[in-house]
Amino acid sequence: MPATPAMYNTIALVVRPNTAGIEDSVRDVLGFLREGGYSVVFETDTAAHLNMPEIPAMSAQGIGEKCDCAIVMGGDGTMLGIARQLAPFEVPLIGINQGRLGFMTDIPLEGMLPVLSRILAGTHKAERRTLLEGRVLRDGKAIHVGLAVNDVVVARGAGAGMVELRVDVDDHFMYNQRSDGLIVSTPTGSTAYALSAGGPLLHPTLGGIVLVPIAPHALSNRPIVLPDSSEIVIEINRGRDITVNFDMQTFASLMPQDRIHIRRSPHAITFLHPEGWSYYNTLREKLHWNEYPSTDGKI
Template identity: 75%
Template sequence: MPVSPETQKTIALVVRHNTVGIEEPVRGIIAFLQVAGYRVVFESETAAHLNMPDIGAMSASEIGEVAEAAIVMGGDGTMLGIARKLAPYALPLIGINQGRLGFMTDIPIERTLPVLAEILAGKSDSEKRTLLEGRVLREGVEIASGLAVNDVVVARGAGAGMAELKVTVDGHFMYNQRSDGLIISTPTGSTAYALSAGGPLLHPSLGGVVLVPIAPHALSNRPIVLPDSCNIVVEVVSGRDVSVNFDMQTFASLAHGDQIVISRSPHHITFLHPEGWSYYDTLREKLHWNEYPSGEGKLR
């Protein structure tokens, strides 16, 4: 019996812009989903960059209201952008890697169709990730806000000297820090900028937030992991061209005395992975933990 438009399930496609040769695999996924009985729509920015007028387009909010899932073809940056928009809708996300690293877009492009078939048949591992939300206050008035899947970063300008930041946690003074900036990261973001600045890896299931100073003036100023129930306030004491960004995608310029109030978001994102997926497999593959210098470090 054919599926009626009223009962047909919708799956959204989000594709990284300006990816050479992407049209053929996109067409293949669309055909596969349509044969399986799904209605396929593009996220509106994807539709604007792909010349496929036969496929409908929806805004992120419309997708969140009607879709069963969103398939994201790109790198982690593509996933970050759409995940923040869809977070209020708890829509499952399936990541197909068209980027370089692919911590969140973990399905290899060559395995797309068989893995999609398994996931749509219910053979998948579901994983929830927390987000941070931040509000920028100037004299008590909110002037900007944002969500972060990876991190909230307060940093000085490229040509400026060190910034001084006052950090308070749950109303308790932590420190005044002189540095190039401060990274406030989720467990998801602990494998991103926070890791390159010397922060620890946090398993995604941990309820933690990591604070990582960027090139601190005092070498004793080390990263710290806090409960994600904390309310963190970062105040700009001094420094030129200081700004705050959320996942490097939303920016706000800061003035002395501005406060960034950061807490765990009530929303979360859900990734659907191939059945048997392992976070540790991902770490070995992406961070090359299984590699040794030639002839060294192997058990004999």
């Protein structure tokens, strides 16, 4: 194990709760980090779920102010939650996959310690991702503010009819839309809900924001990619049980005439990937490109 680089002295561990058997993996990572001379802290919710009182706990703000990087052990949902909180502090994130897909938590449990060793020693690929910020205005006053790594989604309730939306971009009227809702996605989110709704894949380095209608009434209403300098305003014209959510994790209930202002956040997040990491390899693996069912060696 190499000496601790000055850039990574204090490391936060963020762990998905209620995951069977995760304690053993956490202890492996803790032992590895302590042996390497790193100071380790738990994120507050992680500390509450793990019975390891010898490890100090910090809030997300404390981690942002005191820690040099954060290791996230979980799935992409765990990563999304902490990434939004740490974005203002420029704390880089390392993801160990304890979930299913793992687009952002990309280090497998098997062989994770040698990979961590190389990343913390400075042998890694750093990748910055943009975020969206949204403000919900009612009668001109902000009632909810949120950040999104993946997407901001305006959608109808399960038992409600279509929602009618007006969409403006940079003070220019775009369209009135009748649909089940609208997804406003970052390039990171283009592999998430936006993709399942028929949106395009955007490379993470592209400066774009994609709008994807959810089951639009007019079949000609198609996804569109906008410059990430755009400001998007969505106004609720009509509908019941409408919500806006940020990464499917924070919500606000909406009423007719509410307006959602969405733009690129001034904050960004940095992922530290293993050396040799490739976005295209990730797509091929996670989306099962060029894979065929087994035919016992026959084509």
